[in-house]
Structure formats: structure tokens, C-alpha cells
Amino acid sequence: MKIWICIPVFNRIEYTLKCLASLQVQSFRNFQVVVCDHGSSDGTTATIQAQFPDMVVLNADSNLWWTGAINRCLAYALEHAAADDGLLTMNNDNEVPENYLQNLAIHFSQFPNSIITSVIHDISSGKLIEPGYRQNWFHGTAYPVDHAKQHVVGYPDVIAVTHASGRGTLFPVQVFRQLGLFDEIHLPHYAADYDFTFKAARAGYPIYICRDCQVFSYIQATGIVKVLNRFSLSSFVNYFTSIRSPAYLPARWWFGWHNCPKWYFPVYFMIDLMRISGGYFKIFIKPYL
Structure with a gap:
């Protein structure tokens, strides 16, 4: 082999x-x-x-x-x-x-x-x-x-x-x-x-x-570190719209639709959206905790 x-x-x-x-x-x-x-x-x-x-x-x-x-x-x-x-x-x-x-x-x-x-x-x-x-x-x-x-x-x-x-x-x-x-x-x-x-x-x-x-x-060295270079409105937008970000919404939508049970997908996507939104703020707050 x-x-x-x-x-x-x-x-x-x-x-x-x-x-x-x-x-x-x-x-x-x-x-x-x-x-x-x-x-x-x-x-x-x-x-x-x-x-x-x-x-x-x-x-x-x-x-x-x-x-x-x-x-x-x-x-x-x-x-x-x-x-x-x-x-x-x-x-x-x-x-x-x-x-x-x-x-x-x-x-x-x-x-x-x-x-x-x-x-x-x-x-x-x-x-x-x-x-x-x-x-x-x-x-x-x-x-x-x-x-x-x-x-x-x-x-x-x-x-x-x-x-x-x-x-x-x-x-x-x-x-x-x-x-x-x-x-x-x-x-x-x-x-x-x-x-x-x-x-x-x-x-x-x-x-x-x-x-x-x-x-x-x-x-x-991961892409998300480079996307989240500072806490700001533009950084928040990039978090969801940059292809380099794991929170890139079009990809997350497709991934969920393609793999999650279809009948549960709307609930799953809302949960996922809330989780990754909270994750953005956690990245910047964590050093102070």
C-alpha cells in the first residue's frame, strides 16, 4: 500500500x-x-x-x-x-x-x-x-x-x-x-x-x-486569525462574509443543508448562527476572562 x-x-x-x-x-x-x-x-x-x-x-x-x-x-x-x-x-x-x-x-x-x-x-x-x-x-x-x-x-x-x-x-x-x-x-x-x-x-x-x-x-497561522485582526464592525462583517473565515455564511448554509436532516435544517441553522455570532465576541473577550 x-x-x-x-x-x-x-x-x-x-x-x-x-x-x-x-x-x-x-x-x-x-x-x-x-x-x-x-x-x-x-x-x-x-x-x-x-x-x-x-x-x-x-x-x-x-x-x-x-x-x-x-x-x-x-x-x-x-x-x-x-x-x-x-x-x-x-x-x-x-x-x-x-x-x-x-x-x-x-x-x-x-x-x-x-x-x-x-x-x-x-x-x-x-x-x-x-x-x-x-x-x-x-x-x-x-x-x-x-x-x-x-x-x-x-x-x-x-x-x-x-x-x-x-x-x-x-x-x-x-x-x-x-x-x-x-x-x-x-x-x-x-x-x-x-x-x-x-x-x-x-x-x-x-x-x-x-x-x-x-x-x-x-x-x-489559520485563516480565522487573519480575518479577526481587531474588534470592529468591519471585522464582524468579514467574519461572516470572508471566504477565509470558517463562519462564512454561504458555506455554512450549504454545509448544513447538505448534511443536516432537512426537516430540522431551519432550527439547526438558527442555532448555528447564534453559536458562531457568540463565538466572534468570545474571541475578543477571552483574553480578559
């Missing part, structure tokens, strides 16, 4: 090089990195080709955003992958320990025809920030799982979840060949990963998060 590692990149070459360096020293060696540089202006393509010549670099336009860029990587991998290979999605601000791919491959073989995803740690503090979640549509939110109480019998590091992010998720090739790629039309930057994994789960592909598959992420 070969792992095809798909990474979209837009500038931030300093993060990209650290990410690729952490992959270069993996104990599991049967992998191929595929990067999509969608419009970088910092010499990303040339730098990667010079320092990591064995990695594939695709070039595309800057209007792709995250979803379009990851789809270009996935499409390339699907053209070259064997039926038993896995496609791993990552971000360029992620770093992983040396046994990361090995642990993913072990769980991938333990749970065939399943999606295997990773826990996320803040790279600056080491704090676990995403342990895995199970969605509750009626409450309008996702609840973190408890690995001590909810793990799969016989597998203390593995627990079933309802969806997964694109930061360290390994998919069977067949998932994309059956369902297509991520929705880059309606979900150009955020929620396409969650949307696709909900879709895959409905199609019969279980999703498992593994505590020994750890991704370390530069949380302060």
Missing part, C-alpha cells in the same frame, strides 16, 4: 518546508508527496523542487482556494494510484512525528474500507485541540469524543467519529472514485473536508480517529 500525500500551498514557504521536512524522515517509506502551489508569490515551487526533488509540484491559479487546490492533488493521485493505496490530505502548516505514516498505515490495514484521521495538537504548546468529534444536529454542534470511554473494543487508541478535517486524514482510493472530489463550488475554503466525510459516512465508509496519529499545527 502506497500513501499519496496531498498538500495545497499558497505562499508561507517557511511552513511548507518544515512540513515537507517532517515527511521526508518518516519511518514508513512507501509514499509520494503531491503539492499544489496555487499562485504563490514567494518562490514556493522553485524552492520545493530544489530541496525536495522527489516530490510532485502542481501549479494552478490562485482563485482555487483550499478546496480547489486539494482537488488538483487528489486528481493527480487518483490517476496514478493503485486500488489498495491511500490518499492523505494535509495542510502546509502541519508537522508530524517520524512514526506518523507508519501508525496511519497500521490502522488503515486494521480497518479496511474506512477513513482514518488524526488528532490535532497546537505546535506551540503541544496542547490537544482536536481529539475528534461526533456531530449532534439537534444541538447544532459537535461534541469531542472521550478516548478512555468510547474507544473501539480492543483498540484503545481508536474511536469512531462522524466526520474528519483535512488536516491528516487518510482515505481509501475507492472513496473518491465512487463519490467524486471535494465540493469546491459551494465550499471553496472551509467545511469541504467535513462535508465530504459526512457524505462518505452516509455511503458506508466508517471514520476512525486514532490517538497515536498526531498532527501538530500552527494554529495562529
Whole structure:
């Protein structure tokens, strides 16, 4: 089994090089990195080709955003992958320990025809920030799982979840060949990963998060931090209207409509709107609490 590692990149070459360096020293060696540089202006393509010549670099336009860029990587991998290979999605601000791919491959073989995803740690503090979640549509939110109480019998590091992010998720090739790629039309930057994994789960592909598959992420480099640079009316508007923001209303509407039970969608969307509105103010108030 070969792992095809798909990474979209837009500038931030300093993060990209650290990410690729952490992959270069993996104990599991049967992998191929595929990067999509969608419009970088910092010499990303040339730098990667010079320092990591064995990695594939695709070039595309800057209007792709995250979803379009990851789809270009996935499409390339699907053209070259064997039926038993896995496609791993990552971000360029992620770093992983040396046994990361090995642990993913072990769980991938333990749970065939399943999606295997990773826990996320803040790279600056080491704090676990995403342990895995199970969605509750009626409450309008996702609840973190408890690995001590909810793990799969016989597998203390593995627990079933309802969806997964694109930061360290390994998919069977067949998932994309059956369902297509991520929705880059309606979900150009955020929620396409969650949307696709909900879709895959409905199609019969279980999703498992593994505590020994750890991704370390530069949380302060995320899009939401750059959108919320100050407390103001324009910042509040950008919070809901910027494609870079996870609160981007058109994407949240589509995501809910596509995945929530239709009869409950109006209630869910109102709950979600209230929750993310409160989240805006919490971001600025939290340092003073």
C-alpha cells in the first residue's frame, strides 16, 4: 500500500518546508508527496523542487482556494494510484512525528474500507485541540469524543467519529472514485473536508480517529486569525462574509443543508448562527476572562 500525500500551498514557504521536512524522515517509506502551489508569490515551487526533488509540484491559479487546490492533488493521485493505496490530505502548516505514516498505515490495514484521521495538537504548546468529534444536529454542534470511554473494543487508541478535517486524514482510493472530489463550488475554503466525510459516512465508509496519529499545527497561522485582526464592525462583517473565515455564511448554509436532516435544517441553522455570532465576541473577550 502506497500513501499519496496531498498538500495545497499558497505562499508561507517557511511552513511548507518544515512540513515537507517532517515527511521526508518518516519511518514508513512507501509514499509520494503531491503539492499544489496555487499562485504563490514567494518562490514556493522553485524552492520545493530544489530541496525536495522527489516530490510532485502542481501549479494552478490562485482563485482555487483550499478546496480547489486539494482537488488538483487528489486528481493527480487518483490517476496514478493503485486500488489498495491511500490518499492523505494535509495542510502546509502541519508537522508530524517520524512514526506518523507508519501508525496511519497500521490502522488503515486494521480497518479496511474506512477513513482514518488524526488528532490535532497546537505546535506551540503541544496542547490537544482536536481529539475528534461526533456531530449532534439537534444541538447544532459537535461534541469531542472521550478516548478512555468510547474507544473501539480492543483498540484503545481508536474511536469512531462522524466526520474528519483535512488536516491528516487518510482515505481509501475507492472513496473518491465512487463519490467524486471535494465540493469546491459551494465550499471553496472551509467545511469541504467535513462535508465530504459526512457524505462518505452516509455511503458506508466508517471514520476512525486514532490517538497515536498526531498532527501538530500552527494554529495562529489559520485563516480565522487573519480575518479577526481587531474588534470592529468591519471585522464582524468579514467574519461572516470572508471566504477565509470558517463562519462564512454561504458555506455554512450549504454545509448544513447538505448534511443536516432537512426537516430540522431551519432550527439547526438558527442555532448555528447564534453559536458562531457568540463565538466572534468570545474571541475578543477571552483574553480578559
